[in-house]
Amino acid sequence: MTYVAKPKFHHPSIPVNALGFTRRDYEGSMSTLCAGCGHDSITAAIVHACFELALPPHRIAKLSGIGCSSKTPTYMLGQSHGFNSVHGRMPSVLTGANLANRDLIYLGISGDGDTASIGFGQFAHVMRRGVNMTYIVENNGVYGLTKGQFSATADRGSKSKKGVGARDEPIDLVAVAIQLGATFAARSFSGDKAQLVPLIKAALEHRGAAFIDVISPCVTFNNHEGSTKSYDYVREHNIAMNALDYITGKEPITIDYAEGADQAVTMHDGTTIHLRKLDAKHDVSDRAAALTTLEHARDAGEIVTGLLYIDREAEELHDALNTTTRPLNQLTEANLCPGSKALEAINAGLR
């Protein structure tokens, strides 16, 4: 399969955002994933979120590893630079890119194999470091490109298409991310655009390491009876903790969730996100509570979705490193080279 461009023409009355871009301007080339793939819904949600936030596409850098999920950056944000790196190593490449230019918006796209299996170490450390990014895992519990082997997020007892049960303890990426220092941690479902789009928007607005685990059924290899990552299973077991209503000063978010109490969360840059709490007990600023909620849901066989945890005063990697406010890739000889005088002094000290 090779590259398939999407036609550029569109209906003249299609809406434009504050930058004058249409939603189509945030799209990429044609998806080559299977029809009905959850990943395509996530791609659409990312496109939607970036369009609504009116992010300048060229200020976004999209990076991925290897796998079905990691192919998706080609299908979104065609005016953004993208980097499809090596399997499980997107976090390090993204970290380096971020070090080089702190001013861009970094979007990391990965899958459950890419993140929870081969890339688990890098996932852990990128969260620990607090790299300013939005890290999305498109989680279907299986390896698609190699035809359906389990990944490390497959639930114990979940049946593969060939009828084999997963026997190992599954990795809950949201719980791990919270433990390791993610300052924005959420879970959602590719089939729930109303919940997913606002979460992606909030993650993009978050300053620090933002993580979203999106359950994304694999229609070809993991959507059958007995799978715990199928559309039917996720719909039946999805417990939404909260819903994001709107971000102050941004385009309104329309959602169709049930009534609940409003919780306003002020972000580092002064914007406020408004959550509608569906579970009155859950406080998104309480890290321990988030972990407890995840543990209880796991015992009950439920999938909790929504924003689980946020630290709005988060420090990001550049704060810790105390790097200059200018992007490092823009520094020149004048900033970087100590010059011959300094070198003479160094020579003198070595005699």
Place this chain on the structure above:
Amino acid sequence: MPIQAVNDFVIRFANVNGSGSASANLLFARSILRMGVPIAPRNIFPSNIQGLPTWYEVRVSERGHLGARGGADMLVAMNAQTFAQDVAALEPGGYLFYDSTRPLPPSTIRDDIVALGMPLTEICAAQYSEARQRQLYRNIVYVGALAALLDIDLGVMETLAAERFKGKDKLIEANQRALRIGYDEAMSRFACPLGVRVRRSEAVGDRILVEGNFAAALGAVYGGATVCSWYPITPSTSLAEAFERNCARYRIDASGRKNYAILQAEDEIAAIGMAIGAGWNGARAFTATSGPGISLMQEFFGLAYFAEIPVVVFDVQRGGPSTGMPTRTQQSDLLSCAFASHGDTKHALLIPDGPNEAFEFAASAFDLAERLQTVVFVMLDLDIGMNSHLSAPFKWDDARTYDRGKVLSFEELEQAPNFGRYDDVDGDGIPYRTLPGGHPTRGAYFTRGTSRDRFARYTEEGLPYIDNMERLEHKFETARGLLPRPVLKQAAKPTRIGVLHYGSTAASMDEAQQMLEGDGIYVDALRIRAFPLAHAVAEFIDGHDQIFVVEQNRDAQMRTLVSTDLGVATDRWTPILHYNGMPTSARYIHREIAARLRKPAAPQHLEAAE
């Protein structure tokens, strides 16, 4: 007959790791340097923090032979554990200086050496009350004694102590006192000076004494590196640490913030991943590692090669394979770097001979990486990296600017509607690149390790794949002309015998060439400084009937490289290989080449640790 040698001897210190001997020994070495006499100090240390044997060797050579010589003319035996072995390795007529607090069994002292016993422990016990002080100052006391024995100016040592502990008057005083105690004790016990001694000279000139890792790190600072991601591994760790120290000194902006970022990664894979991410995004980035790290980074090297991302890798080579000899030197990563990763890959290598070139090559590696949009390896080794070498002073031309390569600016993108990331516009195999965030509507492309066409669009078709691979091959040929040229040292008389060598072998090879001339054997020596090989290497091979290749590995890796890169038959070449973990020596090279020329079929001996 005791050895008589002025400004031309080797002294070896046998110590216990962690006993504080390193700084005392350095003080000793620097005092000779301050007297204007060239030295080559070397640490021979174990993979250990405390307790195992460690040696420090100083070669004193007025004529400036600074490679390892082999053997020792004087031994300072401070480690009972290795005493017998150390004494056995002393040259006939050599001098043994030892702690005579407890008498030695007579059988351990050879009758062809001069034994100089001084009760160091007893002296220190009388002078110092604390156990740690007794141990530390014992080292300084023997350095003071050596001043008397070797005729080193005690005042020079006192000055060095004062410089080292500047601002800590108590320490200065204590060290100077210990030096004086040792000096006086030696003067009263022995007929000073000995037959081996130091005499003031002007032979050092303006040279500096510096470790290669420091030099390379400084080169990275001067070369404009802003991102360093690394994982600790001997013997490369001190390179990253020296980069950090120098940046902290020279790279702080007016607001106190850092014009650099250094991350200690979770492993070597992440370290190279970060460097590649930063290189992709337009920063000058590097990692420093050693053989095992190179192995771990292989997949990423292929990505950087194929996706054409500038990145610099310092490989401070050590004894392999596997954990091998982690604190010993070798030149055994040549092939694993030159052809790193799977598929058809090959990479540029820069091979400095010591700190001065390490500085220069480090700085220019960033220019080359960005010009060529690829990985550039700087091949150091433990001997260059972790030992101090007397080198020409560092030089920098303030008019020098960085070559940032073919990066399209906003204005250039405005003029370039048909940007093709992998389009060979200039015919040199090097395409243009753009940086994220550079232009609102132009220049964005998708970087990938998968096959793509000239416009960076994914394709699995054969023709665009081949088109791209051939362009990469063409780019490699362009690289050939941009890299440092080899350095030729011609014999005093015309000869058809040629020697190829590289890196840290240089100092010993230069000396061996002179020793051979003393025997009437004339060889031309060509020092290779980069891969792909310059045309001058092929010409040199053409111009000689018999070729020796002198290397510090088992498999004659440079011979393989030459054969592959230049397509020349190398089966009749004679490799002179030294790979026991110690630096090769002039004596060894001289002996081996001379033996081959006398008896062409003589088998090569494997040299035991000298």
